[in-house]
Every structure is written in structure tokens, then in C-alpha cells.
């Protein structure tokens with residue numbers, strides 16, 4: 001369902017088209033009709049309550065109609081993004097160690113195989129026109145705090161439920177200094193090692209960026225946005241702001257660890273976000289289920305390569321992603337109304 005982008009960026013033309021009772025205002029029924037044109041009937045029927053939520057957010061004075069100011073904001077900041085998204089493809093940690101090296105997902109014994117993401121990711125790289133492609137790499141020094149092998153290098157806190165003697169790989173302990181909870185991973189993705197390289201079959205497209213994370217010996221970094229203590233958080237944001245990104249499509253390894261943390265940070269930053277599930281593999285199926293629920297609860301879209309193709313090519317649009325945008329607009333409107341707030 002391809003649509004005329006000219007029309008959709010112009011408040012007056014759109015008002016003319018959808019203001020059925022010609023009162024100069026857009027009420028919910030008129031808004032819903034517009035949504036059917038924008039998203040298709042099937043998508044609207046599947047997400048009726050989300051359409052209502054979007055309308056209620058855009059109707060910031062809560063009088064049941066969009067007045068001129070609300071309508072202009074709707075057209076310029078919501079509809080125009082829904083129709084003209086800036087799409088970034090974020091490929092998380094498709095590195096040798098997670099595929100056939102020291103932390104190979106297939107050796108975790110839960111039926112996952114990281115090698116399976118390479119072909120579908122390559123297809124999406126070849127077939128779609130992305131506004132930006134970013135690859136992340138887990139990139140740790142030898143003495144990294146997250147390595148099981150380094151347990152002897154640091155003291156544990158008294159509150160750690162598991163002591164040094166009984167700790168096994170994948171257990172979680174609490175360190176004394178820095179005082180933090182840490183899962184112990186087999187040593188992986190050591191700086192400049194073979195295991196830290198991106199898989200040899202993964203296509204690296206021209207103009208893409210590569211971000212390295214987890215470089216600090218005493219700090220883990222699961223999210224591509226920031227270290228786990230929320231520091232060093234500008235690198236990816238600078239890239240996204242540089243291209244004016246609105247939509248993030250996230251995939252890679254491991255779904256329930258670094259993909260999870262990256263998605264939640266992306267949503268927290270207000271981006272519209274979809275996770276491409278057939279291009280993800282994780283450590284543990286139970287944790288993957290929890291990850292899926294958490295991403296959905298936070299406004300992310302769970303999708304696959306096929307639907308990603310339709311969304312990025314502009315044939316389809318997603319109400320879940322449209323609601324996420326309305327929510328970030330809503331917090332912005334609240335912030336404008338209450339400049340003294342801690343926003």
C-alpha cells in the first residue's frame with residue numbers, strides 16, 4: 001500500500017481530505033479514517049486501542065478533537081515521520097566468538113546457532129536502501145571484569161550469593177570494587193583477536209559505521225548505546241542524530257543480552273524501534289521469551305525480515321511504531337508545558 005508522500009506532509013490538504021463534517025477540527029472518527037488510509041484496515045482493526053491512544057496523546061488539551069495547533073503538530077511531527085521515516089539498521093555483535101568461538105551460542109546447549117543470522121542479515125543489506133548501517137562489536141581488554149577467567153583479579157562483595165570457589169561460567173556474582181553485579185562469561189571478543197572479528201561472511205556495506213563497546217576493564221557494556229553504568233553514551237547517538245534517524249531496526253547476537261539492552265535503550269531514547277527476530281539468536285530460550293515481552297511492553301515492534309522489507313520500502317506502516325512516536329511527542333509536549341519539570 002504505497003501512498004502519496006506529497007499529500008501527507010501538508011496540514012491544510014490533509015484537513016480538507018479528512019475533516020468529513022467540515023468543522024475545521026479532526027475528531028476521533030475522522031482521525032481513525034485517516035489511520036485506515038495510512039496503515040490499512042487490517043492494521044487498524046488489529047490495533048484499535050493503540051489508535052485511540054495515539055489520538056488521545058495528540059489531543060493534548062483533551063477536548064476530544066484536534067484543533068489547529070494540535071493538527072499541525074500531528075501532521076508535522078507524527079504523520080510526516082510515519083510516512084517518511086529515516087531508517088537505521090543496527091547489527092549487534094555478529095562476531096566469531098558468539099558463532100564458533102569461546103562463547104558460541106550453539107555450545108550453550110539451548111538450541112541456538114549464531115551462524116544462522118548471517119544470511120538473512122546479508123539479504124536485508126543487499127535488498128534495502130538503509131539511511132545508515134551500524135555494526136557493533138564487543139571489544140574487551142584481557143583483564144575485563146566480565147570474564148570468568150578473571151575472577152581471581154578482583155574481590156567479591158560480602159553480599160555475593162556465589163563465592164569465588166563455587167562460581168561457574170554464566171553465574172552472577174557481586175564485585176566489591178567497583179561494587180556491581182556481574183554475569184561471568186567465558187573469555188570472549190578480546191581486542192584484536194580472531195574471536196572479536198565480525199563473521200567473515202557478514203557483508204560490510206560502504207558508508208557504514210562500526211562501534212566497539214566494553215573497552216573498559218571494570219565496566220560491562222551490553223547496550224550499543226552505553227556502558228552498563230550508563231556512561232560513554234554519545235557515540236551511537238551522534239551517528240543517529242547525524243542522519244536524523246527516526247527508526248531503528250535491530251538484530252544480531254545475543255538476543256537476550258546485547259540486543260535486548262540495545263533495544264531497551266533505543267526505546268528509552270524515544271526512537272521507533274523494531275527487532276528483526278529471524279536475524280537474532282540468543283543464549284537461552286526462556287530469556288528470549290522474557291526479552292520479547294519486555295521489548296513489546298516498552299513500545300518496540302517484534303518483526304521479521306519479510307515485514308521489515310515492507311516497512312523500509314514504504315509499502316507498510318506499523319501502528320506499534322507510530323504509537324511509540326506519539327509517546328515521545330507526548331513527553332515532549334508535557335516537557336514544553338512544564339519547563340520546570342525534571343525532563
Ligand SMILES: [Zn+2]
Nearest residue numbers: 138146189214
Ligand atoms: Zn562481552
